[in-house]
Amino acid sequence: MSDNNPGTDVPSSDPAADAAAVFDLLIGLVRAQTLRGVAALHIADHLSDGAMTAEEVAEREGSHPQATYRLMRAASSIGLLSYEGDRRFGLTGRGRLLSSGVPGSMRSLVLAQTGQALWQSWATFSEAVREGRTQTEKVLGMEIFEYYAQPENAEEAALFAQAMGDLSGLVTQGAVAGLSTAGVSTVVDVGGSNGDFVLALLEADPSLSGQVLDLPHVVEAARGEADKRGLSGRFSAVGGDFFVEVPPADLYLLKTILHDWDDDQCTTILRNCRSAMREGGRAVVV
Numbered sequence: 001m002s003d004n005n006p007g008t009d010v011p012s013s014d015p016a017a018d019a020a021a022v023f024d025l026l027i028g029l030v031r032a033q034t035l036r037g038v039a040a041l042h043i044a045d046h047l048s049d050g051a052m053t054a055e056e057v058a059e060r061e062g063s064h065p066q067a068t069y070r071l072m073r074a075a076s077s078i079g080l081l082s083y084e085g086d087r088r089f090g091l092t093g094r095g096r097l098l099s100s101g102v103p104g105s106m107r108s109l110v111l112a113q114t115g116q117a118l119w120q121s122w123a124t125f126s127e128a129v130r131e132g133r134t135q136t137e138k139v140l141g142m143e144i145f146e147y148y149a150q151p152e153n154a155e156e157a158a159l160f161a162q163a164m165g166d167l168s169g170l171v172t173q174g175a176v177a178g179l180s181t182a183g184v185s186t187v188v189d190v191g192g193s194n195g196d197f198v199l200a201l202l203e204a205d206p207s208l209s210g211q212v213l214d215l216p217h218v219v220e221a222a223r224g225e226a227d228k229r230g231l232s233g234r235f236s237a238v239g240g241d242f243f244v245e246v247p248p249a250d251l252y253l254l255k256t257i258l259h260d261w262d263d264d265q266c267t268t269i270l271r272n273c274r275s276a277m278r279e280g281g282r283a284v285v286v
């Protein structure tokens with residue numbers, strides 16, 4: 001029995017149940033693309049005012065009515081939509097998270113994770129493990145963040161940054177509540193994307209100044225977000241490379257950063273934080 005690894009507490013005495021479980025794991029790819037379908041075809045947005053038929057959705061969206069009906073049935077089977085009878089579908093609480101612009105929206109996250117760049121890259125995962133490289137190298141010809149930095153991929157990069165904001169929304173509130181800023185005057189969000197985490201800390205503690213360090217093509221969005229929240233006076237965004245150096249601070253935030261890199265690369269990032277850190281400083285890994 002393990003709290004962290006739910007797979008390990010499953011008894012394997014029943015081959016049919018095991019086969020069903022493996023099939024269920026495999027079919028995760030269909031579920032992921034069903035999520036994508038609901039997000040990409042704005043189905044959650046169309047249903048936000050009330051239940052509709054697939055034909056009504058298809059007319060609004062310009063999609064194929066029969067195929068839209070099948071997608072909506074699939075979406076009901078995994079709890080994203082509710083079947084209301086009479087060929088009408090409504091939105092469930094889960095499905096609402098695929099709407100645009102609602103609090104807690106996960107739409108961008110779904111679109112980024114199931115989009116071409118990441119989806120095709122995951123298809124080469126086992127080869128990447130065999131060869132000891134990242135799976136994006138073969139498919140995209142480069143590391144994912146380099147790919148997003150290419151001007152021709154700006155739209156995908158913006159979607160990814162928005163997705164990171166969505167992901168942050170799931171944990172930021174709890175992380176901010178659990179994090180003491182006593183004795184801290186400057187916080188650097190290392191690879192902070194659009195700055196959601198550090199900006200939430202600045203909102204919670206008016207004595208703090210904060211920075212985002214991220215790749216040059218990302219930081220403009222962080223400045224915009226600070227402006228929007230009226231925090232520009234205590235915030236700046238630095239375009240740079242955390243493998244080279246990070247700005248001085250009392251507190252470093254590394255949220256959803258270290259999982260992207262191998263141990264040596266993580267050590268470099270953490271060493272750079274250590275050498276720029278002010279006396280008595282800390283780094284927080286989320």
Ligand SMILES: C[S@@+](CC[C@H](N)C(=O)[O-])C[C@H]1O[C@@H](n2cnc3c(N)ncnc32)[C@H](O)[C@@H]1O
Pocket residue numbers: 145164165167168190191192193194213214215218240241242243254255256257260
């Ligand atoms: C998985 S995202 C996490 C973003 C943010 N911390 C969050 O939790 O939402 C990783 C971030 O690291 C940034 N990044 C990648 N390589 C970087 C580098 N060499 N220097 C600075 N930032 C980098 C990416 O642009 C991206 O914003």
